[in-house]
Amino acid sequence: MNTGEDKILLSHGNGGRMMHQLIDDLFLRYLGNPILSEQTDAAIFPIDFHEMAFTTDSFVIDPLFFPGGNIGKLAVCGTVNDLAVSGSDPLYISVSFIIEEGLPMKDLETIVISIAEEAKNAKVTVVTGDTKVVNKGKCDKLFINTAGIGRVKKENLLISTGGTVQPGDVIIINGTIGDHGMAVMSARESFNFKYPVKSDCASLNHLIKEVLDQSSGVKFMRDPTRGGVASVLNELAGRAAVGIEIDESILPVNKGVHVMCELLGFDPLYIANEGKVIIVADPAESNHIMEIMKKNDLGRECAVIGRVNVDNPGKVVLKTVTGGRRIIDTLTGDPLPRIC
Amino acid sequence: MNTGEDKILLSHGNGGRMMHQLIDDLFLRYLGNPILSEQTDAAIFPIDFHEMAFTTDSFVIDPLFFPGGNIGKLAVCGTVNDLAVSGSDPLYISVSFIIEEGLPMKDLETIVISIAEEAKNAKVTVVTGDTKVVNKGKCDKLFINTAGIGRVKKENLLISTGGTVQPGDVIIINGTIGDHGMAVMSARESFNFKYPVKSDCASLNHLIKEVLDQSSGVKFMRDPTRGGVASVLNELAGRAAVGIEIDESILPVNKGVHVMCELLGFDPLYIANEGKVIIVADPAESNHIMEIMKKNDLGRECAVIGRVNVDNPGKVVLKTVTGGRRIIDTLTGDPLPRIC
Numbered sequence: 001m002n003t004g005e006d007k008i009l010l011s012h013g014n015g016g017r018m019m020h021q022l023i024d025d026l027f028l029r030y031l032g033n034p035i036l037s038e039q040t041d042a043a044i045f046p047i048d049f050h051e052m053a054f055t056t057d058s059f060v061i062d063p064l065f066f067p068g069g070n071i072g073k074l075a076v077c078g079t080v081n082d083l084a085v086s087g088s089d090p091l092y093i094s095v096s097f098i099i100e101e102g103l104p105m106k107d108l109e110t111i112v113i114s115i116a117e118e119a120k121n122a123k124v125t126v127v128t129g130d131t132k133v134v135n136k137g138k139c140d141k142l143f144i145n146t147a148g149i150g151r152v153k154k155e156n157l158l159i160s161t162g163g164t165v166q167p168g169d170v171i172i173i174n175g176t177i178g179d180h181g182m183a184v185m186s187a188r189e190s191f192n193f194k195y196p197v198k199s200d201c202a203s204l205n206h207l208i209k210e211v212l213d214q215s216s217g218v219k220f221m222r223d224p225t226r227g228g229v230a231s232v233l234n235e236l237a238g239r240a241a242v243g244i245e246i247d248e249s250i251l252p253v254n255k256g257v258h259v260m261c262e263l264l265g266f267d268p269l270y271i272a273n274e275g276k277v278i279i280v281a282d283p284a285e286s287n288h289i290m291e292i293m294k295k296n297d298l299g300r301e302c303a304v305i306g307r308v309n310v311d312n313p314g315k316v317v318l319k320t321v322t323g324g325r326r327i328i329d330t331l332t333g334d335p336l337p338r339i340c
Numbered sequence: 341m342n343t344g345e346d347k348i349l350l351s352h353g354n355g356g357r358m359m360h361q362l363i364d365d366l367f368l369r370y371l372g373n374p375i376l377s378e379q380t381d382a383a384i385f386p387i388d389f390h391e392m393a394f395t396t397d398s399f400v401i402d403p404l405f406f407p408g409g410n411i412g413k414l415a416v417c418g419t420v421n422d423l424a425v426s427g428s429d430p431l432y433i434s435v436s437f438i439i440e441e442g443l444p445m446k447d448l449e450t451i452v453i454s455i456a457e458e459a460k461n462a463k464v465t466v467v468t469g470d471t472k473v474v475n476k477g478k479c480d481k482l483f484i485n486t487a488g489i490g491r492v493k494k495e496n497l498l499i500s501t502g503g504t505v506q507p508g509d510v511i512i513i514n515g516t517i518g519d520h521g522m523a524v525m526s527a528r529e530s531f532n533f534k535y536p537v538k539s540d541c542a543s544l545n546h547l548i549k550e551v552l553d554q555s556s557g558v559k560f561m562r563d564p565t566r567g568g569v570a571s572v573l574n575e576l577a578g579r580a581a582v583g584i585e586i587d588e589s590i591l592p593v594n595k596g597v598h599v600m601c602e603l604l605g606f607d608p609l610y611i612a613n614e615g616k617v618i619i620v621a622d623p624a625e626s627n628h629i630m631e632i633m634k635k636n637d638l639g640r641e642c643a644v645i646g647r648v649n650v651d652n653p654g655k656v657v658l659k660t661v662t663g664g665r666r667i668i669d670t671l672t673g674d675p676l677p678r679i680c
Contacts, residue, residue, distance in 0.1 A: 008440070027469060027471075036467050057470045058438050058470050094383075095371070098398050108366065112371065128375075131359060132353050139479045
């Protein structure tokens with residue numbers, strides 16, 4: 001094993017370089033197989049000739065409640081979105097609780113109600129679950145794991161791998177970036193800014209289905225959670241061996257997120273989102289896709305933020321507002337642990 | 341909500357009465373639907389006319405390493421067994437890690453290797469996963485969630501609900517009881533008994549498939565994990581509105597487990613197993629099923645431990661070695677937290 005460290009560090013969980021190293025050098029080394037090694041958000045495999053998607057995520061967000069949601073809503077949205085960006089219709093989810101002894105029952109109830117509401121909203125059914133309780137001090141209030149199953153249409157099978165992405169393709173996002181990470185940060189630090197920041201936490205499956213049903217121009221989709229937009233684009237650039245250029249002046253950023261990032265020295269490109277999808281599309285279809293998205297509340301602020309090109313294969317380049325260009329690398333440190 | 345407490349207690353996670361109350365009054369109240377409300381070990385539902393099983397479990401066992409296994413092996417066996425006792429062939433599993441900052445990389449590697457080995461042994465494929473790292477002190481070394489998907493044959497659809505159980509049916513177990521819980525206990529307390537105790541942690545899917553493929557006499561199966569044999573039988577007695585009598589003199593208990601239980605005041609009927617299955621079967625098929633089981637290493641010590649009857653519907657009665665009878669109730673306290 002060559003993870004470079006003899007102990008687990010926080011940055012092994014940040015969605016960036018060290019986490020990928022841990023996944024490659026440890027998890028894939030021992031557990032690797034053709035399905036797992038694809039490293040898509042949801043695994044895709046056939047069962048009796050039906051293509052299925054299967055995904056899992058553990059949620060350890062701190063604090064449990066934040067502007068725009070709570071750990072329960074997030075646990076549903078996160079798994080629904082991983083299934084949806086893999087080109088599948090989310091159908092069933094599991095919910096597993098690890099609860100710290102002493103958690104107020106009222107808090108747990110509020111969170112369970114949010115799970116029920118968001119599952120209803122996303123039209124997924126919670127079909128199985130598990131409950132563990134650990135002694136006080138042995139976990140931090142509450143962790144929730146959700147796993148989910150979806151069905152993939154044959155024509156959407158390649159979307160999660162990005163295998164058909166090519167220079168000229170456009171990069172679309174459905175709205176503003178950095179809202180979730182900054183909302184968690186503001187809840188954690190009890191900031192009181194003039195411009196309030198709210199998490200974008202939302203289930204995107206209906207929006208994504210509308211796009212996939214009405215356009216055949218989608219080549220790749222991914223939700224920019226941990227590690228933000230920068231990490232998703234870097235992963236795609238590496239996978240497809242293409243260059244990517246994004247335009248800073250077009251990046252949709254809410255005023256509150258912009259101010260917080262300026263003040264605290266964060267770059268919204270690295271901040272987690274929980275209701276955003278990056279779509280890489282055929283340029284001939286980009287206007288059509290944007291029209292479809294704008295009809296849905298969750299896509300109203302969509303924008304073309306960049307383009308796939310032949311320059312700097314494997315690299316993501318930001319064209320800055322002042323006209324300069326700088327490379328946007330994969331996340332290395334961890335500015336905001338436990339945002340999901 | 342009427343969970344009787346305003347805070348989560350350890351006994352809300354013990355597999356006994358308070359856990360069922362929490363599930364009924366909180367989780368099912370808000371999340372309930374016909375599939376979830378069945379409360380089987382794995383959810384069963386059709387996808388495109390194929391019956392699927394889906395289950396999840398979070399593992400918070402302390403310590404991570406114990407005689408007979410570690411948290412990684414356990415996380416595979418636990419989910420494989422939940423799928424298998426539901427009458428399904430386990431196919432795919434997910435693995436999600438919540439890691440405490442500072443965990444020795446070497447320990448994580450050993451655990452991942454065990455996951456790989458046990459998955460290979462059980463013939464399931466790890467197809468998706470997730471990694472979270474939390475700050476030191478915010479979880480206890482390592483928690484692992486696994487979820488799993490299996491395929492159910494139509495003829496096995498009723499096995500997880502026990503809907504066809506009736507008086508006269510026999511209760512079979514594939515071997516000794518209480519090994520896992522006592523092995524964890526001895527690892528935790530560093531006991532040094534004359535008779536060493538080893539966890540029975542094992543994937544039972546091959547054994548169960550052999551039985552189901554060769555006999556049509558199986559009416560109900562369940563793996564007696566948290567809460568032990570007593571809890572599974574109580575649940576069945578309640579579900580099927582039947583009485584159950586078990587015979588203490590026939591209960592298979594290893595010498596070491598027997599000695600530890602005597603010394604520490606535990607009843608092996610309430611102690612967790614991780615490689616045991618309780619099979620309720622048509623009496624005409626019981627010898628045949630025992631013959632099939634004895635050909636597999638994991639079923640060599642199988643025994644008929646009791647019978648379904650019409651006395652005391654909803655109750656489990658133990659015929660003691662001295663010829664007396666006492667009611668074996670559902671677990672209420674929690675003798676051994678964090679054994680899985």
